[in-house]
Amino acid sequence: VVLVSTRNPLNIGTAARAMSNFGVTRLRVVNPYGPSFREARSAVGASPILESAEAFSSIADAVADCQLVIGTTAAQNRELHHPLRRLDEAAPDLRKELAGGNVALLFGSEKRGLSNADLSHCHCLLHIPTRDGHRSMNLGQAVAVCLYELARDLQTPTVDPTPRAQVSELERLTAVLLESLEAGGYLEPQANSVINEKIRRLVFRLNLSPEDADLLLGMLRKMLWKMTHPPGDHGND
Amino acid sequence: VVLVSTRNPLNIGTAARAMSNFGVTRLRVVNPYGPSFREARSAVGASPILESAEAFSSIADAVADCQLVIGTTAAQNRELHHPLRRLDEAAPDLRKELAGGNVALLFGSEKRGLSNADLSHCHCLLHIPTRDGHRSMNLGQAVAVCLYELARDLQTPTVDPTPRAQVSELERLTAVLLESLEAGGYLEPQANSVINEKIRRLVFRLNLSPEDADLLLGMLRKMLWKMTHPPGDHGND
Numbered sequence: 248v249v250l251v252s253t254r255n256p257l258n259i260g261t262a263a264r265a266m267s268n269f270g271v272t273r274l275r276v277v278n279p280y281g282p283s284f285r286e287a288r289s290a291v292g293a294s295p296i297l298e299s300a301e302a303f304s305s306i307a308d309a310v311a312d313c314q315l316v317i318g319t320t321a322a323q324n325r326e327l328h329h330p331l332r333r334l335d336e337a338a339p340d341l342r343k344e345l346a347g348g349n350v351a352l353l354f355g356s357e358k359r360g361l362s363n364a365d366l367s368h369c370h371c372l373l374h375i376p377t378r379d380g381h382r383s384m385n386l387g388q389a390v391a392v393c394l395y396e397l398a399r400d401l402q403t404p405t406v407d408p409t410p411r412a413q414v415s416e417l418e419r420l421t422a423v424l425l426e427s428l429e430a431g432g433y434l435e436p437q438a439n440s441v442i443n444e445k446i447r448r449l450v451f452r453l454n455l456s457p458e459d460a461d462l463l464l465g466m467l468r469k470m471l472w473k474m475t476h477p478p479g480d481h482g483n484d
Numbered sequence: 485v486v487l488v489s490t491r492n493p494l495n496i497g498t499a500a501r502a503m504s505n506f507g508v509t510r511l512r513v514v515n516p517y518g519p520s521f522r523e524a525r526s527a528v529g530a531s532p533i534l535e536s537a538e539a540f541s542s543i544a545d546a547v548a549d550c551q552l553v554i555g556t557t558a559a560q561n562r563e564l565h566h567p568l569r570r571l572d573e574a575a576p577d578l579r580k581e582l583a584g585g586n587v588a589l590l591f592g593s594e595k596r597g598l599s600n601a602d603l604s605h606c607h608c609l610l611h612i613p614t615r616d617g618h619r620s621m622n623l624g625q626a627v628a629v630c631l632y633e634l635a636r637d638l639q640t641p642t643v644d645p646t647p648r649a650q651v652s653e654l655e656r657l658t659a660v661l662l663e664s665l666e667a668g669g670y671l672e673p674q675a676n677s678v679i680n681e682k683i684r685r686l687v688f689r690l691n692l693s694p695e696d697a698d699l700l701l702g703m704l705r706k707m708l709w710k711m712t713h714p715p716g717d718h719g720n721d
Contacts, residue, residue, distance in 0.1 A: 261624075261625060264621070264622050264625070265621070265622070265625050267615070267617075267618040268614040268615060268618055268619070268620075268621050269623075270613060270615040271616060274504075302607075310518045313496075335636055375505075375632065376632075376636070377505040377506060377636075378504070378505060378506065378507040380504075381504045381505055382505070382609050384501070384502070384505050384628070385501050385502070385624065385628070387498075387622065387624065387625055388498060388501070388502050388505075388624055388625055388628035389628075389631050390625075391621070391622070391625035391626075391628055392628050392629055392632045395612065395629045395632070396632075396634075398613075399572055399613070423701075427707060428703055428706070428707070430707075430710065431703070431706045431707035431709075431710040431711075432706055432709075432710055433702070433703050433706040433707070449696060449699060449700075452600050452693075452696060453690045453691070453692075453696075454690075454691060456689075456691075459686060459689060459690075462686060463686075465670070466661075466665055466668070466670050469665070469669055469670035469706055470664060470665070470668035470670065470711065471665075472668075472669075473667065473668040473669055473711045474668075474707060474710045474711055477714035477715055480716055
């Protein structure tokens with residue numbers, strides 16, 4: 248990530264934080280505003296990246312060892328001389344490039360973005376698909392969105408899908424629910440099969456995990472017992 | 485977008501800016517820190533969103549008219565009771581939901597994120613795939629990344645998603661279920677808030693349609709009546 252003429256040290260900090268979040272380690276700054284960008288330490292956990300950040304006085308020097316230089320732009324009212332691609336559409340290609348060598352991702356100043364002179368150092372341009380009425384993003388947020396998209400699939404493998412209760416458990420739950428509804432007077436005793444199917448479909452629609460099926464079964468059994476053993480009745484308890 | 489207990493007005497501003505960038509207009513804040521979140525006007529071009537932002541004193545109120553409530557979490561060192569999905573994997577489903585009704589996307593405070601109590605109001609959880617060593621993102625950047633992903637391809641037509649019960653209905657169902665479980669002896673009367681949250685999470689996990697929520701409510705009410713009006717008691721019927 249190369250930040251060009253960044254004015255607000257807070258933005259250097261949030262850019263570094265996003266880099267840390269997405270596992271991007273090399274930060275370079277070109278002509279940062281103010282005496283020292285190293286004061287920009289506000290970002291939680293980002294200090295290793297800020298400490299090893301390098302400062303350059305020109306873009307040419309900052310990207311000298313890179314194979315691909317990508318400029319970011321809001322693409323507002325500007326005649327562009329480069330191919331301009333949408334971040335989400337370009338991302339698959341860029342991820343391949345990232346695997347093959349050093350890729351520089353340039354972000355311009357908060358006020359004016361990258362100048363035409365800055366862009367002349369780029370192979371191609373990237374824009375984040377934002378709303379026509381408000382294209383220009385906050386710098387730290389733009390860095391976060393780009394790195395999220397480019398770092399995708401470099402991260403941890405996906406979580407397992409939620410487990411589902413076995414059908415036998417759902418049948419048991421359906422049976423106890425039917426019994427409870429009869430005990431509660433919601434259904435007539437020996438309700439017909441159409442009603443039974445309706446209740447079963449309801450239970451199956453809930454997409455229960457094994458734990459939740461168990462939980463509901465326990466609840467229903469307790470209520471069923473209460474309904475069939477009124478307080479006056481000490482018969483067979 | 486629902487910001488819960490946000491401390492830094494700057495973060496409300498950058499969240500609003502990202503919303504403006506990605507065409508998301510309705511901002512709600514729950515218990516923002518400090519005298520007034522309306523001071524958070526620093527974000528360029530975001531003022532219409534901030535001006536129309538609504539403040540609430542509880543999450544339940546803030547999401548009452550929503551069909552789907554999604555919590556965001558860094559998923560660090562926490563036992564989670566919800567299905568947790570990666571933003572990029574869940575996005576296609578969520579875009580369909582967005583076409584069908586109000587979806588709330590909850591973000592917790594800068595320091596602690598969403599609490600377990602906060603999460604009990606959610607149907608499911610989302611995390612941004614970040615590096616294991618530095619999971620927790622800056623709030624404004626997390627909002628930007630989520631909205632970038634979810635706003636993608638909003639123009640493409642989608643099939644109708646399954647309709648969901650409104651949160652206010654789920655709250656009603658939770659209340660009646662709690663009452664029934666107490667009446668049935670499954671829970672102690674005046675069960676503590678941890679139990680209440682557990683029951684609420686269960687109800688939200690079921691992903692009920694409006695019709696099913698209605699159906700279950702009717703069933704529970706009938707059983708509750710039966711449990712609280714034993715056959716010998718002809719007092720006030």
